[in-house]
Structures are given as structure tokens and as C-alpha cells.
Amino acid sequence: MQTFAGAFPLRFKEILDKSHFLKRKIFWALLWPAGALLIALVGWIYLVHDLDKTWQQTEARALADALNLAKNHADHLVRSFDTVDQTLLHIRYEWQLTEGNLELETLNKRKLFHAGLLFNVSILDREGNIHTSTMPGIKNKFLGDREFFNAQKFAIIDFLYLGKAVFSSALNQDVVHFARSLNDPDGSFAGTVMVAVNPAYFTTTYNENSLGKQGLLALAGDDGGMRATRVGNKIGRVSAFAFNKVPQFSMLWGSGLLEGKAWFADGRSRYVGWQQIEGYPLVAIAGLDQQEVLVPYLKTRTTALRSATLATTGLLGFSLIAMILSLLLAWRKHQLEQTQATYRMATEEGHEGFYIAHPVRDRDRKIIDFIAGDCNSYGARLFQQRREGVLGKHFSTLFPEPERHGFMNHMRQAMETGFYEGEMQSSGEWSSVVKWVHLKMVRADDELAITIRDISDTKAHVTELERRGNEDALTGLPNRYWIQGFLPQAIARARTEHAMLALLFIDLDGFKWINDTLGHPVGDELLRYSAERLKVAVRPHDHVVRLGGDEFVVIVEQLEDRQDAAHVAERVVAAFREKFRLSQGTHSIGTSIGISVFPDDGADADTLLKNADIAMYAVKTSGKGNFRFFEHKLYEALRKRVDREQELRQAIENDELLVHYQPRFDIKTGVVSSMEALVRWQHPVRGLIEPLEFIPLAEETGLILDIGEQVLDKVCAQLAAWARQERGLLPVSVNVSPRQFSHANFIKIVAGCLKRHRVPAHLLEIEITESCMMGDTQDVAAALAALQKLGIRFLIDDFGTGYSSLSQLQKLDFDVLKVDRSFTSEVEKTEEGKVFFTAIITMAHALGMRVVAEGVENRRQLEILKRLRCDEVQGFYVAKPLPPAERQSDFPMPVMPAFA
Incomplete structure (x- = not known):
């Protein structure tokens, strides 16, 4: 009960203190969410205004585009009407020249004028019977009751008749009639020449790029009759034009929005432009579908609203967090101020120098010094004095000259701001006591509570860490x-x-x-x-x-x-x-x-x-x-090198590497004993590329590991394919670079390829150069033994071009030694070349290895090598590298006459 009685007043005091603190600070804290709401409101007003402005601009552009399209449509129609009228005038002229005996069927057969699905011409006599026509099967048909005929029959002047769209049973399609009168030499009516045009002819300029998929092209008459309509790819029929009613325009040209169901059969609203056709009682109409026009705007609007919503949410969230943090910071400051007021917690046994300093002011109330009002024993020892010797002294006399000025400035700063914390390095007499100190000064009323901590060891440790870093x-x-x-x-x-x-x-x-x-x-x-x-x-x-x-x-x-x-x-x-x-x-x-x-x-x-x-x-x-x-030109060279490296990477990824196979032959029997796998690059532009052009780059960039693994896999896959074809199988040797051979996973990669393709290990041989033996002989021997345990044979490639000792050859168990082509070429040139080659053969045979001469290029070399007891030969003279499809089908087999 006593514990509770003691704790309750403290708890109540803490709650009361926080309550008073919140009352003082809550107004300023609420400014954060209030400001956020104000910013969000301004932003939303601006966004709505901007979206409305964008809407208006979009509609204005659509109306302007519709008017331009209508004007272009009108220009096209004028040219179309002129074309039709020229046809009528031409036919009438021919009719007059032939004195009424013109046969359109004959002209049609001779293809003297255009006549097709959209365009048919007929001549009617004075009674209205069809005299001749480009449309077969309608000759003598009576059309005297048709409007176009009667309009010309009773016309006082010569004019071009342009009718409404009607359905023609003879043509089984909608047509618009164009007609002109035919007169006898005395001027009396002799008939009409008529062109029946499919209404689709007037909308052939429809273009999805400008009109969209639901755009409109139409031709209407001042008489309220519709001649043609087209919406997208749909051509309007007489019985089903795109318009529910023909619009009547009060001006010669203009544009406006026609609402969906009130005007259009498909119920879609459109921005429509119109243009009166000069010289004709007709109006050209073009329309843009409102939904298609507004798609970009609606996407922008949706994105803007979503972004604005997220931004508003984030802003409000930020303001709430800021409000909470500001209250927490203010509370911490409040607690610090209370702590500063009672800051005398250091004890005599502490490891920090603790001081209470009273300011000394001049007549103008400026601080000129500080007096030590109190300190602990450790603080006195920092100045190599007893506590009694420090009390009452001016701080300016306690610090030696190099540190005095800086320390006094820090004290004045703490009095002005209420707090100072930092580090100071000593360089004068004081450096014999401390090298670095940490200073902390807190103002409490009109005094300073000061702590000085020796951080020399810490600084030395940090300096050492920085040096090591x-x-x-x-x-x-x-x-x-x-x-x-x-x-x-x-x-x-x-x-x-x-x-x-x-x-x-x-x-x-x-x-x-x-x-x-x-x-x-x-x-x-x-x-x-x-x-x-x-x-x-x-x-x-x-x-x-x-x-x-x-x-x-x-x-x-x-x-x-x-x-x-x-x-x-x-x-x-x-x-x-x-x-x-x-x-x-x-x-x-x-x-x-x-x-x-x-x-x-x-x-x-x-x-x-x-x-x-x-x-x-x-x-x-x-x-x-x-x-x-x-030099700046070097950058371009590096860029090309990077491009080549990227090309090689893509070649590996795109499986552009091919493997060709070059046989090795037993020099005594001429029978193929093995084949060497040689990689080629089938470049999509440059064609087949030899390895000398890309292997050095692969070695330099590390891509040789990927190439080597891919070649191993291709060789095993090819051996498996030959086995499935029941063709003769021979071992295939694969070149392995030093980097690939020393790779930690090399043995696993080889074993994995053999297992994946189910290839017996004795069909795979590995060729390594002398440089592979330059490392730890025990490691090399272990790798050789592990692979030979699987049944794989090992060959030393390009022998004589690198560095290898006889002791290494004795320790490492190789099966075949391949002598570099540079030594093969010397056997026919000098006696020293023969002697050297003989020494190699003798050494190899003594170590139980067969010898292969690389780069055999002529018959003389072959004969000399045979006399020197070389075991096998390889080179262009005996066989060139070939792709798998061109490999000899049956092995073993005699080679070409070179061995005869």
C-alpha cells in the first residue's frame, strides 16, 4: 500500500504535466493537417479546372478536325461529280457523232471507258426504253416513269440531274442516278444518257487514320434526301442509312455535336462537320466518334484522378505523421529543458569531468569569462589539479592557450542556444593529458552544466579503422x-x-x-x-x-x-x-x-x-x-569492343555456335582414330567466323566458360544422335582452356553432359594445353584422375608452345601428345626439325603416350612423319574440319590417297 501511495502522486503529476503540455502545443500541431487539407483543396480545384479546360480543348480540336474532313470530303465529291458529268457529256457527244447509233456494249467490250461495280451507263430513247447499256440484260427495259427521265424530258435548259439514292432491282444494289438529255438536230427531246453510281463511290476516301473505326462520311441533299453514308467499314443502304433523320444545316459550313440516338442509328454521338458543295444542292458531312475522340482524354483524366487521390492520401498521411512527430519532438524538448534545470547528476566517482560554470559579464552584459562554481575530482584531474584548486577559478586560466579560444567560444554558444555538444582536439600542453575530448554543455537558468569526457582511445581506434578501411x-x-x-x-x-x-x-x-x-x-x-x-x-x-x-x-x-x-x-x-x-x-x-x-x-x-x-x-x-x-578516338574503339562482346554473348544465348569435326588418322593404316571438335560462329550477318576471331575475346571476358560448356554439350548431343542413327562411333576430343579446366565445377559439368545425353565416357577426349599444368601439380593430377576414372582420355594440345617440365609429364597421366603445327612444318625444312620431332616422339613413347602431328599440309610432311614413327596425323592435307552432316558415315575407313 505504501508503494502504491508513493507511485500514485508521481503518476498523477506526469499525467497532469502532459495535459498542460498538449494544451499549449495542440494548436500548432493541428496546423499540419490543416495546411495539408488546404494544399489538397487548392490542388483539386486546379485539377478539376485543368481537366475541364482539356475537355473543352479536346472537343474544339474534334470539331475543327470534323470541319476540315468535311471540306476535304466536299472537294472529293466535286471531283467525283465532275468525273461522272464528263462521262455523260462524252457519251452524249459520241451519241451525236454516231447519229444515235452508239452501242455502249461494244465500247464496254473494248474497255474504252471505266465501267464497273460502282459505275454503269445507259442511253434511253424518247419513250424511256433502254436503247443501249454497259449493264447486260436490261436492253429495251422501260424506265420512262423514272424521275431522272421525266426531269430531262420536260427540262427547258440543259442541266446535270443528280437524284436521290434508290434501290435498283436491275442492278440489285443502291444507286444514285446522274442524267443529261439527248436532243435531235432540231433541238427536240430524243432521250437521256444516264449513269447509275453506287453510293459507296462517294465515300471511298474513308480513312481510319483520320476518321477512326466509328467515323462518318455522308452525302445529303438540300431536298432532305440522303445520297450516301458510311460508318467505319459499313456502307449505308437506302433502307438503313446511318442517320435516323437527315440534318438540316442553317449555314453553308460548320461543325457541332450530334447526340447519339436522336441522330444516329447506332446510337453513338459524333462531332460532325459539314460543307455545302459548291455548284450542287448537296452537303458533304464528316463525323468523328465522340467515344474515340475522348479516349486519350479519359485515360489522362483517370490517371490524373488516381494520382491526385494517392497524392491527397499521402499528403494527409504525411501531415498526420508530421503532427505526431512534432508533438514528440516538442515533448522531448520539454523533457530536456526540465532535465537541464536539474542537471547535477554527475558523481565524484564518475569517468567524466563535470563542471558548473557561472558567466562573468562586463558592463554591457557581454560574457567575457566563466568561473568554475563546482567540479568533481575527475574534472580537476583533467587540469592536473585538485578539486579545491579549480573551484573559483576562471576557465580562461584553466585551459592552455591553443584550446582556450575554442573552449570559450563553445561556452558562449551554449549560453546563447542552450546547448552545445562536440569534440575538441588538443595540440598544446594539454595534449600530454588528453588528445581528444567530448564536450557537452547545457544551460540551466544562468549557469552551464559541462561534461568533458576523454575520448583519446576511441579516436585512436577510429583512426586505425579508417586507416585499415x-x-x-x-x-x-x-x-x-x-x-x-x-x-x-x-x-x-x-x-x-x-x-x-x-x-x-x-x-x-x-x-x-x-x-x-x-x-x-x-x-x-x-x-x-x-x-x-x-x-x-x-x-x-x-x-x-x-x-x-x-x-x-x-x-x-x-x-x-x-x-x-x-x-x-x-x-x-x-x-x-x-x-x-x-x-x-x-x-x-x-x-x-x-x-x-x-x-x-x-x-x-x-x-x-x-x-x-x-x-x-x-x-x-x-x-x-x-x-x-x-584520346577521344579510343572511346570509340572501346565501344566497338563492347559491341563485339555483346554480339558474342548473344551468339551464346541464340545458339549461333557450331561444331565442326576434323578427323585424326593412324599414320600406318590410314584409318580414322578420333575426331577433334572445332567451334565456329555462324554470324547472322558476317557468316561463318573462325575461332581465332572470337576465342581471344572470350578468354579475356570470361565467356570462354560458357562457350566451353556449350561445346561440350553439343559434342555429347551429337555423339548421342550418331548412336541413334546406328552410325559408326569414334571418340571426339574437345579443347578445354586453362580457365575452364581450373574451374571448380568443371568435373561436374563434364559428368553432367555425359549423363544427360547417355554417352559412354570413352567416346569423349579432352585436350588441354601445357599452361593448364602450370598450377599445383597435385590439383591437376587429381582433376585428371577424377575424369580418367570416368573413362575419359586426356591429350596435351599444341605441345612445344608453352612451358612444361619432364617431371610434370611423368607425374601427370596423359594418353596422347599433340605436337604443335610449327614443329610439324619444320620436319621438311631442316634436319634440326626432324631431330627435335624425333626427340618428342621418343619421349612420348617412353611415357606411354601416342604422338599426333598437327597441321600436316603436304605429302612430304606425311612421309617424313611416317618414317619418324609418328602415330597419328591431323591437318588440312588429310582432312578438313566438316559440319556433322558432312561427316563420313562409316568408320573406321581408309583415308584419301594421301596414305596410299
């Missing part, structure tokens, strides 16, 4: 993170001083091969030695940075001209001419260096690094072991 762990050089901070500052200095600055982007030539073949520990050893050589080669004030991998950057400041950067690059290139003595032998590497110069080649760090990288790549592609300044 900016230092490459392997070489001890600054790393990529360091250059990101340093280089922009160096550029800023160079810009201010109007000075030059250069970046040397360095890539180690040959490092990748050593790292892949000898292993990462040797690669790391080489990188450390390379870093030391770089530091010795550059000037003392230049900065050497390791970006990562085998890439380094040298920042060269204080340049007089570009030649200074070239001199540094020359020293770097020269420094790498000496071989490196590594734990696994002596090896040579070079450097390819690209140089970019500020401000000519870039105004910022990223641009300078990029351009130096581009220049370095240009050195790589032009022979390595040199340096080059950036």
Missing part, C-alpha cells in the same frame, strides 16, 4: 575507398591552382595467367612485389593505389606538362622488365598503362579514371608493355 590489406597501398576521397580533393586543388594532374591506370600483363596456373598464393606474392616496384618507380610525392585485382593507379600531381606523366610511365614500364623471383620460380610480367590528364581529359574523378582505363585498354589491344595517353 583505406588501405589494401595485401600490398599496404591505399585502396579504392581512399582514392574516392583523395582524388576529388586533388582535382579541386589542381583546379584552384590552375595546375595539371595525371592518372596512370596500370594493368599487369601476364598476371592472370600466373594467378590461374600457379595459384592465388603465388599471385598474391607477385602483387606484393609489384606494389614495391611501383613505389620505387614513381616520384616521392606521387601516390600509388591498388584498385583491385591486378589494377593499380598512380596519381601524379604538380605536373609542368604532359611529358612529366610520360616520364613516370616510362620508369614504371622499365621497372617491370626485370623478372620476379617468386616461390615457384622466376617469371616475367609487364605493364599496360593508360594516362588521363586533368583538365584536358576530364574534370572529375570518375571521368579521369574512366578515360585512363580506356587508354590502358588501347595499350592492351595493341601489344601490351607500353603506355598511352587518352
Whole structure:
């Protein structure tokens, strides 16, 4: 009960305090949602106004478009009427020339004028009987009771008759009659010449691009008769025109909206334009479907309303969150102010120096100093004094000169603002006591509560972490993170001083091969030695940075001209001419260096690094072991290289790689013993591309892994296909690059291909170069053993072009040794070539390996190799690589007469 009795007043006081706080702050807090509502209201008013304006503009454009379409339609109709009238006048003239004996059937057969489904011509005699017509089967038909005939018969003047649309039973279609009178030489009525035109003829200019799918073209007469209508692809009939009623227009031209069911049979509203046809009692009408016209507007309107709704919701949500946060911040400030008022919580046993400082003011009430009113023992020790020696002293006398000015400014700032917190580094006498301190000052009434904490150890730890973060762990050089901070500052200095600055982007030539073949520990050893050589080669004030991998950057400041950067690059290139003595032998590497110069080649760090990288790549592609300044044309070369890489990636994805097969022959029997799979690229534009054009790029970019896996899969698939065709099967050897062979999943990939296509392992052979043996011999032997356990045979390809020791050949169990074509060509040129080849054969046979001579190009080479006891041959002379479809169908078989 006592605990409850003690807690209840405290709880009640807290609730009462919060209640008073809310009463003071609630008005200002509510300004957030009120402001949000006001902004939302203004936005919605603007949106509605803008949508209404857009609606009006859309309708105005539609009406203007409809009027223009109607005018174009009227122009077309005038030309159409003139064409029909010219036909009538022409026929009448011919009739007069033939003295009434014109036969339209004959003219129609001779195709002397256009007559088709939309256009038929007839001549009626004075009684109204059809005398002749382009329409077969209606001769002598009586039409004397028709309006067009009587209109001409009783006409006083010669004129063009244009009738309403009627249904013609003879033509079985709707027609509009055009007619002119025929007169005898004495001027008496002799008949009429009439053209029956399908109403569709007058709407042939309908275009969906301008009128839409539900647009309208029509021809109406001042007499209230409709001649033709077309809505979309639907041609109106006499019995079913598009209009429910013919509109009567009060002006010669204009436009307006005709509401759906009141005017149109399909019930769709349209923006209609009309134009009186000059010289004819007719009106051309064009219409745009309202729904089609408003589609873009409605989409925009829907999107705008949805966005406005989301924005309003977000704004209101933000205002509520802001209101809550403002109340929380105000409450925290309120609590802090209360805490500051009672801030004397530090104890004598604390690990912070605690002080109460009273301000000392001059006559103008300006603070000129502070007096120590209280402090704890730890605080006194920071000044190497006892507590009694600190109390009552001015702070200006406690701090030595280097720190005094800054500390006094911080105290004045805390008195003005109520709070100060920060860090201060000591540099004078005080540095023997502390290196770094954390300061916190809180004003309470007219006093300052001050805490000083020694953070020297923390700062030293942070400094060490920053050093480690900016230092490459392997070489001890600054790393990529360091250059990101340093280089922009160096550029800023160079810009201010109007000075030059250069970046040397360095890539180690040959490092990748050593790292892949000898292993990462040797690669790391080489990188450390390379870093030391770089530091010795550059000037003392230049900065050497390791970006990562085998890439380094040298920042060269204080340049007089570009030649200074070239001199540094020359020293770097020269420094790498000496071989490196590594734990696994002596090896040579070079450097390819690209140089970019500020401000000519870039105004910022990223641009300078990029351009130096581009220049370095240009050195790589032009022979390595040199340096080059950036030129803008190099960017285009890099872009082409990237395009080629992208093309190769697409070739892999689009299955554009083909496999051709070149047989190997037993030199004694001439029988095919195996085949080598050779990849080709079937480019969609350039045709068949040889591997020399794309394999180096694949090696450089890492795409060789994908290509190698795809070739393995294609070879296994082809072996399986030949097996299903019950054709003779022979082993096929596949070339594997060092990078592919050293890949962790290589064994799984090979085993997976064999299993997926159900191919016996003895049908697959793997060719590797000598460089594959340059790594850990035990690892290579383990990989060979694992694959040979499956039944796969191994061949050394291009023997003699790389580096391999006899001890390695003894330790590694190979089945076949393929001698490079450069040695094959020498056997017919020099005795030394024969001796060397004989030595290779003797060594291989001693190690239990068969020998294959690559690149056999003539019969003489073949005969010499046979005498030297070479086992097998391969080359264009004996057989060219062929696609699977052209492979010899039966094996084993004798080869061509070369072996005879």
C-alpha cells in the first residue's frame, strides 16, 4: 500500500504535466493537417479546372478536325461529280457523232471507258426504253416513269440531274442516278444518257487514320434526301442509312455535336462537320466518334484522378505523421529543458569531468569569462589539479592557450542556444593529458552544466579503422575507398591552382595467367612485389593505389606538362622488365598503362579514371608493355569492343555456335582414330567466323566458360544422335582452356553432359594445353584422375608452345601428345626439325603416350612423319574440319590417297 501511495502522486503529476503540455502545443500541431487539407483543396480545384479546360480543348480540336474532313470530303465529291458529268457529256457527244447509233456494249467490250461495280451507263430513247447499256440484260427495259427521265424530258435548259439514292432491282444494289438529255438536230427531246453510281463511290476516301473505326462520311441533299453514308467499314443502304433523320444545316459550313440516338442509328454521338458543295444542292458531312475522340482524354483524366487521390492520401498521411512527430519532438524538448534545470547528476566517482560554470559579464552584459562554481575530482584531474584548486577559478586560466579560444567560444554558444555538444582536439600542453575530448554543455537558468569526457582511445581506434578501411590489406597501398576521397580533393586543388594532374591506370600483363596456373598464393606474392616496384618507380610525392585485382593507379600531381606523366610511365614500364623471383620460380610480367590528364581529359574523378582505363585498354589491344595517353578516338574503339562482346554473348544465348569435326588418322593404316571438335560462329550477318576471331575475346571476358560448356554439350548431343542413327562411333576430343579446366565445377559439368545425353565416357577426349599444368601439380593430377576414372582420355594440345617440365609429364597421366603445327612444318625444312620431332616422339613413347602431328599440309610432311614413327596425323592435307552432316558415315575407313 505504501508503494502504491508513493507511485500514485508521481503518476498523477506526469499525467497532469502532459495535459498542460498538449494544451499549449495542440494548436500548432493541428496546423499540419490543416495546411495539408488546404494544399489538397487548392490542388483539386486546379485539377478539376485543368481537366475541364482539356475537355473543352479536346472537343474544339474534334470539331475543327470534323470541319476540315468535311471540306476535304466536299472537294472529293466535286471531283467525283465532275468525273461522272464528263462521262455523260462524252457519251452524249459520241451519241451525236454516231447519229444515235452508239452501242455502249461494244465500247464496254473494248474497255474504252471505266465501267464497273460502282459505275454503269445507259442511253434511253424518247419513250424511256433502254436503247443501249454497259449493264447486260436490261436492253429495251422501260424506265420512262423514272424521275431522272421525266426531269430531262420536260427540262427547258440543259442541266446535270443528280437524284436521290434508290434501290435498283436491275442492278440489285443502291444507286444514285446522274442524267443529261439527248436532243435531235432540231433541238427536240430524243432521250437521256444516264449513269447509275453506287453510293459507296462517294465515300471511298474513308480513312481510319483520320476518321477512326466509328467515323462518318455522308452525302445529303438540300431536298432532305440522303445520297450516301458510311460508318467505319459499313456502307449505308437506302433502307438503313446511318442517320435516323437527315440534318438540316442553317449555314453553308460548320461543325457541332450530334447526340447519339436522336441522330444516329447506332446510337453513338459524333462531332460532325459539314460543307455545302459548291455548284450542287448537296452537303458533304464528316463525323468523328465522340467515344474515340475522348479516349486519350479519359485515360489522362483517370490517371490524373488516381494520382491526385494517392497524392491527397499521402499528403494527409504525411501531415498526420508530421503532427505526431512534432508533438514528440516538442515533448522531448520539454523533457530536456526540465532535465537541464536539474542537471547535477554527475558523481565524484564518475569517468567524466563535470563542471558548473557561472558567466562573468562586463558592463554591457557581454560574457567575457566563466568561473568554475563546482567540479568533481575527475574534472580537476583533467587540469592536473585538485578539486579545491579549480573551484573559483576562471576557465580562461584553466585551459592552455591553443584550446582556450575554442573552449570559450563553445561556452558562449551554449549560453546563447542552450546547448552545445562536440569534440575538441588538443595540440598544446594539454595534449600530454588528453588528445581528444567530448564536450557537452547545457544551460540551466544562468549557469552551464559541462561534461568533458576523454575520448583519446576511441579516436585512436577510429583512426586505425579508417586507416585499415583505406588501405589494401595485401600490398599496404591505399585502396579504392581512399582514392574516392583523395582524388576529388586533388582535382579541386589542381583546379584552384590552375595546375595539371595525371592518372596512370596500370594493368599487369601476364598476371592472370600466373594467378590461374600457379595459384592465388603465388599471385598474391607477385602483387606484393609489384606494389614495391611501383613505389620505387614513381616520384616521392606521387601516390600509388591498388584498385583491385591486378589494377593499380598512380596519381601524379604538380605536373609542368604532359611529358612529366610520360616520364613516370616510362620508369614504371622499365621497372617491370626485370623478372620476379617468386616461390615457384622466376617469371616475367609487364605493364599496360593508360594516362588521363586533368583538365584536358576530364574534370572529375570518375571521368579521369574512366578515360585512363580506356587508354590502358588501347595499350592492351595493341601489344601490351607500353603506355598511352587518352584520346577521344579510343572511346570509340572501346565501344566497338563492347559491341563485339555483346554480339558474342548473344551468339551464346541464340545458339549461333557450331561444331565442326576434323578427323585424326593412324599414320600406318590410314584409318580414322578420333575426331577433334572445332567451334565456329555462324554470324547472322558476317557468316561463318573462325575461332581465332572470337576465342581471344572470350578468354579475356570470361565467356570462354560458357562457350566451353556449350561445346561440350553439343559434342555429347551429337555423339548421342550418331548412336541413334546406328552410325559408326569414334571418340571426339574437345579443347578445354586453362580457365575452364581450373574451374571448380568443371568435373561436374563434364559428368553432367555425359549423363544427360547417355554417352559412354570413352567416346569423349579432352585436350588441354601445357599452361593448364602450370598450377599445383597435385590439383591437376587429381582433376585428371577424377575424369580418367570416368573413362575419359586426356591429350596435351599444341605441345612445344608453352612451358612444361619432364617431371610434370611423368607425374601427370596423359594418353596422347599433340605436337604443335610449327614443329610439324619444320620436319621438311631442316634436319634440326626432324631431330627435335624425333626427340618428342621418343619421349612420348617412353611415357606411354601416342604422338599426333598437327597441321600436316603436304605429302612430304606425311612421309617424313611416317618414317619418324609418328602415330597419328591431323591437318588440312588429310582432312578438313566438316559440319556433322558432312561427316563420313562409316568408320573406321581408309583415308584419301594421301596414305596410299
